[in-house]
Amino acid sequence: MATDPILMSAKPSLFTRNRETxxxxxxxxxxxxxxxxxxxxxxxxxxxxxxxxxxxxxxxNSLYNDWGTLWPALWVTTQITLQALALALIGGVGxxxxxxxxxxxxTAFYPITVILQVTPIVAIAPLILIYxxxxxxxxxxxxxxxxxxPILSNMVQGLKSVDHxxxxxxxxxxxxxxxxxxxxxxxxxxxYFMTGLRIGGGLALIAAVVAEFAAGSAGAGSGxxxxxLESQYRLNIPRLFAALILLSVLGVVIFMITSFIxxxxxxxxxxxxxxxxx
Amino acid sequence: xxxxxxxxxxxxxxxxxxxxVVMRNVSKMFSSGTLALSxxxxxVEGGEFVSLLGPSGCGKSTAxxxxxxxxxxxxxxxxxxxxxxxxxxLPEGDISFVFQEPTLMPWQTVFGNVHLPLKLRGFSKxxxxxxxxxxxxxxxxxDFADAYPRELSGGMKMRVSIARxxxxxxxxxxxxxxxxxxxxxxxxxxxxxxLRLWRETGITVIFVTHSVFESAxxxxxxxxxxxxxxxxxxxxxxxxxxxxxxxxxTSEEYRQACEKVSNMLLEAxxxxxx
Numbered sequence: 001m002a003t004d005p006i007l008m009s010a011k012p013s014l015f016t017r018n019r020e021t022x023x024x025x026x027x028x029x030x031x032x033x034x035x036x037x038x039x040x041x042x043x044x045x046x047x048x049x050x051x052x053x054x055x056x057x058x059x060x061n062s063l064y065n066d067w068g069t070l071w072p073a074l075w076v077t078t079q080i081t082l083q084a085l086a087l088a089l090i091g092g093v094g095x096x097x098x099x100x101x102x103x104x105x106x107t108a109f110y111p112i113t114v115i116l117q118v119t120p121i122v123a124i125a126p127l128i129l130i131y132x133x134x135x136x137x138x139x140x141x142x143x144x145x146x147x148x149x150p151i152l153s154n155m156v157q158g159l160k161s162v163d164h165x166x167x168x169x170x171x172x173x174x175x176x177x178x179x180x181x182x183x184x185x186x187x188x189x190x191x192y193f194m195t196g197l198r199i200g201g202g203l204a205l206i207a208a209v210v211a212e213f214a215a216g217s218a219g220a221g222s223g224x225x226x227x228x229l230e231s232q233y234r235l236n237i238p239r240l241f242a243a244l245i246l247l248s249v250l251g252v253v254i255f256m257i258t259s260f261i262x263x264x265x266x267x268x269x270x271x272x273x274x275x276x277x278x
Numbered sequence: 279x280x281x282x283x284x285x286x287x288x289x290x291x292x293x294x295x296x297x298x299v300v301m302r303n304v305s306k307m308f309s310s311g312t313l314a315l316s317x318x319x320x321x322v323e324g325g326e327f328v329s330l331l332g333p334s335g336c337g338k339s340t341a342x343x344x345x346x347x348x349x350x351x352x353x354x355x356x357x358x359x360x361x362x363x364x365x366x367x368l369p370e371g372d373i374s375f376v377f378q379e380p381t382l383m384p385w386q387t388v389f390g391n392v393h394l395p396l397k398l399r400g401f402s403k404x405x406x407x408x409x410x411x412x413x414x415x416x417x418x419x420x421d422f423a424d425a426y427p428r429e430l431s432g433g434m435k436m437r438v439s440i441a442r443x444x445x446x447x448x449x450x451x452x453x454x455x456x457x458x459x460x461x462x463x464x465x466x467x468x469x470x471x472x473l474r475l476w477r478e479t480g481i482t483v484i485f486v487t488h489s490v491f492e493s494a495x496x497x498x499x500x501x502x503x504x505x506x507x508x509x510x511x512x513x514x515x516x517x518x519x520x521x522x523x524x525x526x527x528t529s530e531e532y533r534q535a536c537e538k539v540s541n542m543l544l545e546a547x548x549x550x551x552x
Contacts, residue, residue, distance in 0.1 A: 169381060172346055172348065173394070173395050174364070188383070188385070269385045269428060271428075
């Protein structure tokens with residue numbers, strides 16, 4: 001009885017495990033480096049001008065030289081995205097808890113959240129720009145509205161998917177509403193929350209960029225999206241590419257952070273974070 | 279009061295005192311219009327091991343849930359003559375329930391799962407730690423306190439569920455076909471464990487099952503139920519001269535007990551459908 005079945009299973013030797021990790025890292029890197037080389041070769045061989053398609057060298061050059069302009073813009077976009085995501089997390093979880101309190105509350109308020117979600121953000125951005133005190137706040141509201149819904153709908157689903165027998169058990173032991181929420185409903189909906197977080201993280205960035213397109217065209221703002229448009233007007237295509245690369249790096253970093261948070265919370269117990277062994 | 283020198287196998291007769299729980303003419307109608315229980319009366323004394331046996335749909339699980347306070351009765355009453363009653367009409371802290379599935383929280387360790395009933399009463403991990411480890415030891419899981427439910431076998435998960443039910447030291451343990459999903463070997467072992475815990479703690483058990491052999495092995499009183507609508511068909515004691523162990527399983531006495539229970543069950547089913 002004293003031996004743990006998990007510990008008893010033979011582990012692969014350190015060498016094979018390290019080799020697999022190494023290959024997992026090396027292969028994607030090689031593919032990306034290969035594609036960049038191919039890109040440079042095509043540009044050089046065909047003599048494509050920079051204002052149509054800049055080579056990777058020109059883009060790297062622009063990234064380095066224009067860092068003074070790009071870095072503050074990246075920072076602005078990052079701030080808006082993270083603030084919007086944080087607000088969406090608080091709002092989404094809070095409203096989800098409010099909605100599942102009773103069937104009538106959900107019937108009354110859920111349609112409103114759906115309307116907010118299905119209305120295209122670009123369409124309401126000009127309106128928000130009018131009402132919001134500053135462009136920053138307007139961008140924040142736009143990004144929040146988009147990121148908020150997947151978190152809300154996942155949380156509602158999670159809070160409703162609690163094991164009925166566990167609910168019975170909590171009733172039997174005379175648990176209060178607050179205890180049931182804290183010890184049962186919230187932990188039980190953690191996997192759903194994590195799905196919402198990952199989708200919401202990606203959407204917050206997209207919304208921040210889209211909203212800035214709308215705001216930027218009105219002549220204000222200094223995020224990456226505005227720099228992107230500006231580079232296009234000035235036919236500074238290498239800088240446009242540089243801004244684009246920064247945006248995708250930001251997206252990847254957000255994805256990695258949210259994935260890591262999900263893994264850190266779920267890997268001990270949830271099926272989605274377990275390795276399948278047969 | 280249970281004397282300090284309680285006999286190994288308390289027969290239903292030797293503990294004449296106020297019953298622990300009394301169901302009087304209880305009926306239960308589901309919202310679908312199905313009559314799940316019709317005019318059921320049952321009185322359980324402290325220290326009894328009662329099996330509710332019957333075909334599926336006879337309302338035995340419904341009866342158990344009603345005793346636990348999960349769901350209201352349509353008519354009739356439930357009394358707890360020897361317990362203090364809370365505002366919901368339930369004896370506070372006196373009942374525990376073991377479901378058919380282990381019903382563990384997958385995000386909590388074994389320790390955390392057993393801690394739950396005490397946590398809901400405001401005992402911290404530190405305050406409840408000794409009690410939890412003691413209870414885990416009684417089901418043989420003291421070395422698995424830090425394991426998560428997914429790392430355990432079906433039988434071990436069930437043991438955790440039993441430990442969680444026992445950690446509050448309840449007077450009455452309600453078990454709803456707890457071992458129905460387990461293999462025969464695990465099931466026998468857990469049957470023996472439950473019997474041992476019953477003897478050691480003097481707890482009262484109401485055990486729902488559809489297995490003649492399980493009920494004849496475990497209980498000292500059997501209530502056979504009939505379906506459509508659910509009601510009591512027969513209610514009789516099952517006193518044996520032997521202690522119930524591996525030896526009893528192959529004895530003539532056990533065979534006779536099984537035969538008696540089996541005939542009662544056949545009557546209950548037969549009277550209904552032919």
